[in-house]
Structures are given as C-alpha cells and as structure tokens.
Amino acid sequence: MDYFLTEEQQMIKEIAHKIAEERIKPVRAELDEKEEFPTELLKVIAQSDLFGVAIPQEYGGFGGGCLENCLAVEELSRACLGVSTSFAASGLGAYPILLFGSEEQKQTYLPDIASGRRLAAFGLTESTAGSDAGGILTTAQIRGDEYILNGTKQWITNGGEAEIYTVIAITDRAKGARGASAFIVEKGDPGFGFGKKESKMGIRASATRELVFNQCRIPKSRLIAREGMGFIVAMKTFDQSRPGVGAQGVGVAQGALEEAIQYGRTRVQFGKPIITFQAVQHMLADMATQTEAARALVYAAARFVDSGAKDVSKISAMAKVFATDVAMKVTTDAVQVLGGTGYMRDYPVEKMMRDAKILQIYEGTNQIQRNVIGQELNKEGGRKK
Amino acid sequence: MHIIVCLKQVPDARQVRLDPETHTLIRQGVESIINPYDLYALEAGLRIRDERGGKVTVLTMGPPQAEDSLREAISYGADEAALLSDRAFAGADTWATSFTLARGVEKLAPFDLILCGKQAVDGDTAQVGPGLAERLGLPYATWVRKIEAVEEDRIRVQRLMDDGYDRLEITLPALLTVVKEINEPRVPSLKGKMRAKTQKIPLYGAADLGADAGQVGLSGSYTQVMRVFAPVRRREREMLQGPVEKQVHDLWVNLKNRQLIPFDVAGSR
Ligand SMILES: Cc1cc2nc3c(=O)[nH]c(=O)nc-3n(C[C@H](O)[C@H](O)[C@H](O)COP(=O)(O)OP(=O)(O)OC[C@H]3O[C@@H](n4cnc5c(N)ncnc54)[C@H](O)[C@@H]3O)c2cc1C
Ligand SMILES: Cc1cc2nc3c(=O)[nH]c(=O)nc-3n(C[C@H](O)[C@H](O)[C@H](O)COP(=O)(O)OP(=O)(O)OC[C@H]3O[C@@H](n4cnc5c(N)ncnc54)[C@H](O)[C@@H]3O)c2cc1C
Numbered sequence: 001m002d003y004f005l006t007e008e009q010q011m012i013k014e015i016a017h018k019i020a021e022e023r024i025k026p027v028r029a030e031l032d033e034k035e036e037f038p039t040e041l042l043k044v045i046a047q048s049d050l051f052g053v054a055i056p057q058e059y060g061g062f063g064g065g066c067l068e069n070c071l072a073v074e075e076l077s078r079a080c081l082g083v084s085t086s087f088a089a090s091g092l093g094a095y096p097i098l099l100f101g102s103e104e105q106k107q108t109y110l111p112d113i114a115s116g117r118r119l120a121a122f123g124l125t126e127s128t129a130g131s132d133a134g135g136i137l138t139t140a141q142i143r144g145d146e147y148i149l150n151g152t153k154q155w156i157t158n159g160g161e162a163e164i165y166t167v168i169a170i171t172d173r174a175k176g177a178r179g180a181s182a183f184i185v186e187k188g189d190p191g192f193g194f195g196k197k198e199s200k201m202g203i204r205a206s207a208t209r210e211l212v213f214n215q216c217r218i219p220k221s222r223l224i225a226r227e228g229m230g231f232i233v234a235m236k237t238f239d240q241s242r243p244g245v246g247a248q249g250v251g252v253a254q255g256a257l258e259e260a261i262q263y264g265r266t267r268v269q270f271g272k273p274i275i276t277f278q279a280v281q282h283m284l285a286d287m288a289t290q291t292e293a294a295r296a297l298v299y300a301a302a303r304f305v306d307s308g309a310k311d312v313s314k315i316s317a318m319a320k321v322f323a324t325d326v327a328m329k330v331t332t333d334a335v336q337v338l339g340g341t342g343y344m345r346d347y348p349v350e351k352m353m354r355d356a357k358i359l360q361i362y363e364g365t366n367q368i369q370r371n372v373i374g375q376e377l378n379k380e381g382g383r384k385k
Numbered sequence: 386m387h388i389i390v391c392l393k394q395v396p397d398a399r400q401v402r403l404d405p406e407t408h409t410l411i412r413q414g415v416e417s418i419i420n421p422y423d424l425y426a427l428e429a430g431l432r433i434r435d436e437r438g439g440k441v442t443v444l445t446m447g448p449p450q451a452e453d454s455l456r457e458a459i460s461y462g463a464d465e466a467a468l469l470s471d472r473a474f475a476g477a478d479t480w481a482t483s484f485t486l487a488r489g490v491e492k493l494a495p496f497d498l499i500l501c502g503k504q505a506v507d508g509d510t511a512q513v514g515p516g517l518a519e520r521l522g523l524p525y526a527t528w529v530r531k532i533e534a535v536e537e538d539r540i541r542v543q544r545l546m547d548d549g550y551d552r553l554e555i556t557l558p559a560l561l562t563v564v565k566e567i568n569e570p571r572v573p574s575l576k577g578k579m580r581a582k583t584q585k586i587p588l589y590g591a592a593d594l595g596a597d598a599g600q601v602g603l604s605g606s607y608t609q610v611m612r613v614f615a616p617v618r619r620r621e622r623e624m625l626q627g628p629v630e631k632q633v634h635d636l637w638v639n640l641k642n643r644q645l646i647p648f649d650v651a652g653s654r
Contacts, residue, residue, distance in 0.1 A: 011578045018572050049575035062575050 001292060003299050005071070012068055015048050016075030024079040031082060031205035032351050035197075037161055038083045038205050045076075045087055046116020054091060055098065059110035065306035066240055070247035070298055077251025078258075081355035082205030084251065086119075088244050089157035089206070092363075093120025095237040096166040096182050100225040105184065109164055121158035123167040123211050124234055126151065131368050133168075133234065134177055138213060140169040145220050147183065149191070149213035157362075159209030160194040163187045167211065168230045180230030184222040191216030202354035238363060239316045243305060245363050246298040246319035249327030249356070253291040256334035256352045260284060263338050280337060287330045294323035314376035321369035324359035331356040386439035386535075387496040388430040390463070391486060391517070392423035394447050394454040395507045403615050419454045422502025424461075426563050428570040430500050431462045433535050440464040442493055446474055446485050452586055459581040460573035467493060471590035476603030479508070483516030485601050488594035490521060498540065499560040503528055514562035525560040526553050530567050 005013070023044050031038055045051060054069040055061025062068065069091055076084035094113045097105055112118040129135035138151025149169055156165075165185045172179035185192055195210025224233055261284060264275030274280050301319035305312050331353040335342035342349045360366045396415045404411050419427075430441045443458040445451045446469040455466035469489045477485060490499065499518070504511035511527070518525035530550060531543040537557075544551040545564050591601055599605055623639075625632040640646045 007582075008579070011575060015573060015575060015578070023572070044572060047574060048572045049577075053575070 001295070003295075008062075008064070009068060009071055012050070012053055012062075012064070012071045013075055016050060016072045017078075019044055019048060019050075020075050020079035024076065024083055028080040028083070028205070029345070029348065029351070031080070033204075033345075035199065035204045037207045038086060039161075041083055042086060042116065042119065049115075050087070051090060051116035052114030055094065055110050055114040059106055059114060061110065061114040065302070066243055067299060067302035067306055069244050070302045073244050074247040074251040074254070074295075074298075077248040078255040080205065081248060081252050081352070081358070082203040084248055085157060085203045085206040085358070086161075088241075088248065089122065090116075090120045090162065091244065092122040092237065092241050093158070093162060093164060093166050095240050096122070096224050096233045097184065099236055099240070100182070100229065100233050101184075102221075104221070105224065109184065113164065118163040119158055119161055120164040120166070121156055121162035122237065123153040123156045123159075123165055125154050125156070127154050131365055133231065136168060136170060136180065138167070138169040139173075140171050140181060140183060142171075142220065143217075146217045147220060147223065149183070149185070149216040149218065151213050152195070153211035153213075155198065155208050156211050157206055157208055159207060159211055160197065161207045165211060166224065166233075167213075168234055169213075171227045171230075175228060177231055178228045181227045182224040182230045182233040183218060184224060185211075185213075185216065185218055189216055189218050201357065202351070203358050235313070239312045240305060242316040242320035242363055242369075243298050243302045245359055246294065246301065246323035249320075249323035249325075249359050250291060250295045250298055252352050252356050252359075253287070253294065253323075253327045253330035256331040256349055256356075257284070257287050257291055259347070259349050259352075260287065260334040260337040263341065267339075267341075274337075283333055283337060287333050290326045291330055294326040298323050311376075314373050317364075317369040317372040320363065321366045321373070324356070325366060327356040327359050328353075386433060386437050386498065387493075388433060388439065388441045388498045388500060389490060389493055389496050390423065390427045390430045390441060390443045390458070391499065391501045391513070392427065392443055392445050392454060392458060393420040393502070393505045393508075393513075394418070394445060394451040395420045395505055398506050417450065417453065419457055420502050420505045420507075422504060422506070422563065422565065424502075424570045425565050425567050426500040426502050426561075427458055427461060427463065428568045429529075429532060429561075429563055430498070431571070432568065433498070433532070434464075437535060439497075442467065442496075444486065444489050444493065445469065446477070446482060446489065448475075455586055456581040456584070457573070459584055460577040461571060462574065462577050466584070466586045468586055468588045469590075469594070470588055471601070473591045473596075473598050473604075474602045476606065477601060478606035478608040479510050479512040479516055480607050481601050481603075481605035483513050483520050484605060485594065485596065486513065486517050487520035488596055489589060490517070492589060492594070497557045499523070499558070501560065501562045503562050503564045511562070514560060518560040521560070523558055523560045524555050525562075526555060527562045529561045529563045532561075532567070 023041055050072045052061035053064045053072050057063040073084055073088050076087055097109050113120050124133055126136050128137055140147045140149050167183050167185050168180055170179055171181040191214045193212045198208040264280055265273050267274045298319045301315045304315050334349045335353050338349055341347055394417045396412055397418045400415045402411050434441050441463045442465040443455050443463045444467050449470050452468050469485055501514035526542055526544050528545040529542045530545040533541040539554055539556050541554045544553055625635050
C-alpha cells in the first residue's frame with residue numbers, strides 16, 4: 001500500500017528497516033533468551049539519528065512528529081519488540097519535556113535524548129496505581145530550593161538504564177487529581193535508586209525496574225509546567241505516544257505475517273505446500289487484511305495528532321487498541337500456521353506472540369483504551385443533543 | 386586530519402549471473418553497490434575522524450552513476466566527495482585506474498591518509514591500492530585488520546598474514562588497504578541521508594586532471610580483457626589420505642602418470 005510518505009519519511013523507514021534486518025534480527029533470539037538489555041543496538045540506533053525523529057530541529061532532532069516516530073517504531077518492531085520498546089520508552093520519557101518543559105529544560109535534556117547520548121524513561125505506575133493512576137502515593141514536597149521525593153514507581157521501562165526520568169508525584173494530596181505534578185529526575189540524584197530487574201514473559205530484552213525515591217532531593221527547576229499539572233502532562237503524553245504503541249503492534253504483526261507466508265510456501269504436507277490449502281490461505285488473508293487495516297488507522301491517527309488537533313485522545317486510543325489487538329491475533333495465528341515449529345524457540349514467531357501481549361497492557365490496558373473511547377463517545381453524544 | 390577513502394561501485398555480487406550462452410556477466414537489472422570492502426575502509430576513516438577531527442573525502446572513478454555510491458558514502462558520514470568520470474576513462478585496467486586515481490588524489494591534497502578496500506569484488510585484483518601508493522610515492526600496508534594508534538605524523542597498524550599478523554608503524558601520509566576484520570560499518574544516519582541529497586559533488590574529467598587520452602582508460606591500459614567466461618567445473622577429484630610421506634608419494638605418482646611432471650624430472654628421482 002502507498003501511504004504517500006514524504007521522502008524524509010521514506011528515509012526513516014529505510015534506515016530503521018536496515019537496522020532491523022542487519023543488526024536486530026541476528027541477535028534478537030539471544031537477547032530474549034538471556035534477558036539482555038540491547039545496549040549495542042541502541043548505540044547503532046543513536047548513530048542513525050532515529051532517537052531524534054520526533055524532536056524539533058532546534059533541539060538537535062529531525063523535526064518530525066508522531067507519524068515519523070511511528071514509522072521508526074514499526075520497522076524496529078518488525079524485528080524485535082524488546083528493542084523497539086527500549087527505543088520507544090525513551091521517546092515516552094521525552095514527551096513531557098517536549099510538550100510542557102521550559103525552554104531551559106528543553107535545551108538541557110532534548111539534545112541528549114535526540115542524539116541518543118542519554119536514554120529517557122517515564123514513571124507513573126505504582127503498586128497501588130495501575131489503571132487507576134490517581135492512586136499514586138509517591139510524594140514531592142518543596143523544601144527551599146528543592147523538592148524531596150519519596151515513594152516507589154513500579155515496572156518502569158528503561159528503569160536503571162536511562163539517565164533521564166520524567167516522574168509523576170503528589171505535591172498536594174488535598175487537591176486530589178489536581179494535586180499531582182511532573183518532575184525530571186536524573187540518575188545519580190541523591191536518594192534515587194532502582195529495584196531489581198523484573199523477569200518477564202516477553203519483551204525480555206527491555207529492562208523493567210522499580211524506581212525508588214528515598215528522601216530524593218532534586219532542584220526546584222526540575223518541576224515540569226506548574227504544580228498540579230501532573231496528570232494533564234501524563235494524559236497529553238499518552239495522546240502522543242499511544243499511536244506509537246499501535247505502530248509496535250503493526251510492526252510485530254507484519255513480522256509474524258511474513259514468517260507465516262514464507263513457512264507456508266515451503267512446508268509440504270499431503271504432497272503440497274500448506275499455503276495451497278484454503279484454510280491456511282484464509283488465515284493468512286485475514287492476518288494480512290487486519291495488519292493493513294491497523295497500519296492505515298495508526299498512520300491516520302498519527303497524522304491527526306500531527307495536525308495539531310485538540311482532541312486526539314479518542315483516535316489515539318483507537319489506534320492503540322485496534323492495532324495491538326490485531327498484533328495479538330496475528331502473532332497467535334502465525335504460531336498456528338507454523339504448527340509445532342511455531343511453538344519452538346528456534347523460530348521467531350513464539351517470541352513475537354509472547355512479546356505482543358504486553359502491547360495490550362502497557363500505556364493503558366486495552367480495557368482502559370475502550371473506556372477512553374467510550375467516555376469520548378458519551379461526551380460527543382451529549383454535545384449533539 | 387584529511388582522510389581520503391577510495392571506493393568503487395560494483396555490481397551486487399549476490400545478484401550477478403552469467404549468460405549461459407555467451408558466458409559474460411549479465412549486468413542488466415543488477416543493482417550497483419559500494420564494493421563491500423570499501424565500506425570497511427570508509428568506517429575506518431570515519432572512526433579516525435570522529436576521534437581526531439578533520440574530514441573524510443570519498444573518491445571514485447567510474448561512470449556518471451558512480452555518483453550514487455558517493456552520495457551513499459555521505460549518508461554514512463563522509464564529509465566530502467569527488468567523482469572522476471570521463472568517457473576516456475572507460476575500460477581502465479589497474480594501471481590506468483591507479484594513474485587516474487592518483488591524479489584525483491592530487492586534486493584533493495593535502496591529505497594525511499588514503500584508505501582502500503582489500504580488493505574489489507568484481508575486478509578482484511587487489512592491485513589498485515598498492516598501485517596508487519606507488520604512483521604517489523607513499524608508504525603503504527595492505528590487509529590491515531586493525532588500526533592500533535593514529536598520531537600526528539604516524540600510524541600503527543596490524544596487517545593480517547596467513548600465520549598471524551604483523552605490527553607496522555608507518556609515517557604519514559600513507560595508504561592502507563583494509564580487510565573486513567577491521568570493524569563493523571555503521572548504518573547511514575538520517576542527517577547524513579538528508580545531506581547526501583543536496584551536497585555538491587565536484588566532477589573531474591581527463592582534462593581537469595591534466596591527463597592525456599593515452600594515459601587513461603582502455604588506451605592507457607596494458608591489460609586487455611579478451612573474454613570473460615566461467616571456467617568449466619571438473620567434478621573428478623581424489624582425496625589423498627594417510628601419513629604425509631604416503632600422500633606426497635601418491636601425489637607424485639599421480640602427477641607422473643598424468644604426465645604433468647616432465648619425464649627427466651620424474652626420472653631423476
Ligand atoms: C513490561 C511492562 C512495562 C511497563 N512500563 C511502564 C513504564 O515505563 N512506565 C509506567 O508508568 N508504567 C509502566 N508499566 C505499567 C503499565 O502501564 C500498567 O501495568 C498498566 O497500566 C496496567 O496496570 P496494572 O498492571 O496495575 O493493572 P490493573 O490496573 O490492576 O488492571 C488489571 C485488570 O483490570 C482491568 N481494569 C482495571 N480497571 C478497569 C476499569 N476501570 N475498567 C475495565 N477494566 C479495568 C485492566 O484492564 C486489567 O485487565 C509497565 C508494565 C509492564 C508490564
Ligand atoms: C566486467 C569487467 C570488465 C573489465 N574490463 C576491462 C577491460 O576491458 N580492460 C581492462 O584492462 N580491465 C578491465 N577490467 C578490470 C578493471 O580494470 C578493474 O576492475 C579495475 O581496474 C579496478 O581493479 P580491481 O577491480 O581489481 O580493484 P582492486 O585493485 O581489487 O581494488 C582495490 C581497492 O582499490 C580501490 N579502487 C579500485 N577501483 C577503484 C575506482 N574505480 N575508483 C576508486 N577506487 C577504486 C578500492 O578502494 C578497492 O577496494 C574489467 C573488470 C570487470 C569486472
């Protein structure tokens with residue numbers, strides 16, 4: 001399908017594709033097996049300038065937007081979701097600064113994130129606050145020129161590996177949802193530490209850790225926007241990032257589809273390649289159709305976000321929920337097409353299926369996405385009366 | 386530091402086939418790529434530049450479309466490029482190629498280091514690097530597998546040998562040809578690709594290089610390719626087994642029986 005990408009957007013795809021084929025594919029199984037963080041691959045990605053695709057040129061980036069990010073993420077995800085998650089989480093950590101940071105904060109942090117010199121991460125979730133972000137307990141109290149942070153963030157992608165963390169904490173409990181604020185915390189800040197690395201079902205190359213704040217002191221200037229803006233910062237960040245999770249879904253689905261087609265053409269049973277059996281063909285046809293539909297929706301959503309439209313939560317959630325449900329289905333079906341071979345670690349599709357599951361969970365579960373969409377529908381319906 | 390990397394545009398060997406009738410290469414529809422060894426030379430140059438500063442200039446002699454390979458090199462991070470192209474350059478052998486490249490290098494002087502691939506995957510002679518060094522009167526090392534240190538006026542390298550490696554210290558300016566063990570080439574960058582689209586690449590023809598028609602291309606070449614063909618594959622083969630003495634004896638008898646050893650030599654034993 002021709003999505004009328006610009007020459008620059010084609011270049012992004014080409015570079016990400018080259019990295020995926022030449023660098024990621026040969027090592028993905030080993031990274032998965034050993035749960036090894038892809039430090040070397042992230043250096044390659046950094047050298048190719050991809051960390052800067054969605055960061056403005058004045059901060060050392062390429063000046064693209066949500067679509068450019070999606071294109072890079074999709075190609076990397078075609079090869080390995082563990083690597084693409086590590087890549088995309090840095091972008092997630094950058095969005096609060098990009099969207100709400102002061103000029104000084106942007107100058108300080110964005111060039112390093114754009115060049116890949118420093119990795120970023122985003123910390124919202126806590127043990128008491130998953131889908132219900134309002135349940136966070138981590139606090140930030142102002143003391144003179146500093147904020148003092150206390151609490152523990154759970155399951156933070158790039159935790160321990162990243163240098164720059166954007167973190168949501170309560171500054172005024174009495175104000176409820178308006179009492180949360182966003183902060184920048186750097187690795188090495190006094191009182192800031194990490195929990196053990198989690199052992200996971202999929203995206204095992206990515207690192208997931210606790211962020212532990214124990215009387216952690218940061219300069220006052222690390223507050224993003226104003227006190228009380230924390231959840232707005234988080235929600236606007238997700239509006240930008242969710243099509244990117246959709247793009248991860250499109251990428252892994254595409255990767256699984258390609259494996260299934262190749263296998264179907266070469267595996268002979270009953271004297272014929274299995275791709276000639278109508279039941280297999282129809283499965284592949286559905287997989288291809290769903291993947292293409294997901295791609296079309298993700299690109300359309302990304303373009304809508306990039307248009308500067310105000311209310312993008314609904315379409316952004318749609319792109320995430322649809323493309324990641326497709327990813328789960330297509331990767332599961334790919335295992336089916338490969339039969340017992342698909343179940344074996346020697347072939348990439350079982351990993352794709354394990355990896356795909358996370359897409360329905362993080363950055364808001366798919367139930368929560370449907371809540372977002374449903375609430376918007378209710379609001380829109382109310383306005384029409 | 387000014388580093389010049391010589392690169393050759395070659396047909397993608399993975400796609401090349403021989404015409405079964407004429408036994409010549411089918412070049413039509415075959416994509417051109419940068420000679421793979423030259424990408425290692427380029428990476429070696431880029432690493433020295435990244436560490437010490439300066440610039441990397443890529444140089445090629447070839448038809449006008451060889452400019453594509455120079456632009457590709459820019460997308461990898463080369464700073465400048467120069468194309469040597471002229472109808473008169475066509476059909477050059479290694480003698481004429483190294484002559485023309487030497488004239489091109491002089492246009493780009495001053496320089497500190499010239500890097501070439503070990504060999505081109507189509508011509509395969511591995512002569513152009515050393516030939517170019519001789520033309521320019523430069524010290525050189527071939528088959529370099531590691532650059533140990535670069536200083537203002539000298540470079541220390543490891544040269545791959547059949548039985549290990551040599552360590553050499555060479556004064557600059559110098560020329561090196563590199564093997565693939567030397568590094569892992571980077572991927573192109575977005576900013577490099579953007580620059581590659583628009584960067585001006587100077588073109589030098591025979592007149593610009595002050596070269597006579599008799600010095601370049603086919604007329605400046607000593608070798609003339611009569612015919613390109615695929616050697617007939619003989620399937621017949623015999624493995625000699627046993628202790629070395631027995632193998633040598635069997636080989637000798639074998640060669641004698643096939644009359645591959647002149648009678649008097651065979652008889653004198
Ligand atoms: C590998 C990994 C990486 C992660 N990376 C990050 C990160 O970088 N930064 C970060 O902040 N967080 C991160 N998270 C946390 C992630 O965003 C949360 O796990 C997710 O938001 C869900 O929260 P929960 O796991 O607590 O599930 P819960 O909220 O406990 O949900 C459990 C189930 O209940 C359903 N449910 C809950 N509430 C509702 C409702 N109102 N309506 C319908 N269904 C509901 C959910 O959909 C889910 O099926 C990561 C998680 C994982 C596993
Ligand atoms: C199909 C075919 C037809 C040919 N026809 C003729 C012919 O008609 N007459 C004839 O005499 N010879 C002919 N040749 C040989 C041709 O002359 C050589 O290919 C050429 O001189 C370069 O030598 P090489 O390829 O062996 O390079 P090598 O010596 O193996 O290359 C070593 C290194 O030198 C550098 N280098 C080589 N060539 C260039 C270049 N053009 N620009 C920049 N750097 C370079 C690169 O760094 C390369 O890695 C033909 C070759 C082929 C494949």
